[in-house]
Amino acid sequence: EVQLLESGGGLVQPGGSLRLSCEASGFSFRSYAMSWVRQAPGKGLEWVSDISGSGAITYYADSVKGRFTISRDNSKNTLNLQINSLRAEDTAVYYCAKLVRGDITMSFWGQGTLVTVSS
């Protein structure tokens, strides 16, 4: 059974940093690209970042480029998102997602972790 378990969310002041993690199980983690998608309170879905199975290739939304860094540790089946210089508009539930093999759309989502940026 595929499972994705996010952690690391919380309350942080503007300008602060957080590191989100997503622990994967139930599939060959290194064989799949992964994604982070966020959802601000009461709003729609916003794609944040993708990473290839090897970790060599990454993509970012313009809204987070230069502030967020996606990475993965295939030895630990873990996906990470380092988020720096946080702004109020980064407040959202952050979901990690497994991508369809050979494609760049999501096939399975974690339950999400809430990041709140507020002073």
Add this chain to the structure above:
Amino acid sequence: DIQMTQSPSSLSASIGDTVTITCRASQGISNYLAWFQQKPGKAPKSLIYAAFSLQSGVPSRFSGSASGTDFTLTISNLQPEDFATYYCQQYDSYPLTFGGGTKVAIK
């Protein structure tokens, strides 16, 4: 960036109805179109990818179709568990973009 325009933004329907949701891409995306379902307070669930292909375990009452840059999600024989918000997503090119969502409510 490719814009995804989803309509309607909300609708109400009864159990057993057939519901149609449309998504229009601002440019050609081939069939790189996915549909997701989200219930309040829950993570999204993947329903369809490549415009037509059902994800594993998704009931056959869900179907997708395409015509040029217009894509449709059809839910036949609407069931109580289908009341949710639905999103389309294009994955033809980065940045990946979602439609604004369609909330399907009980009439």
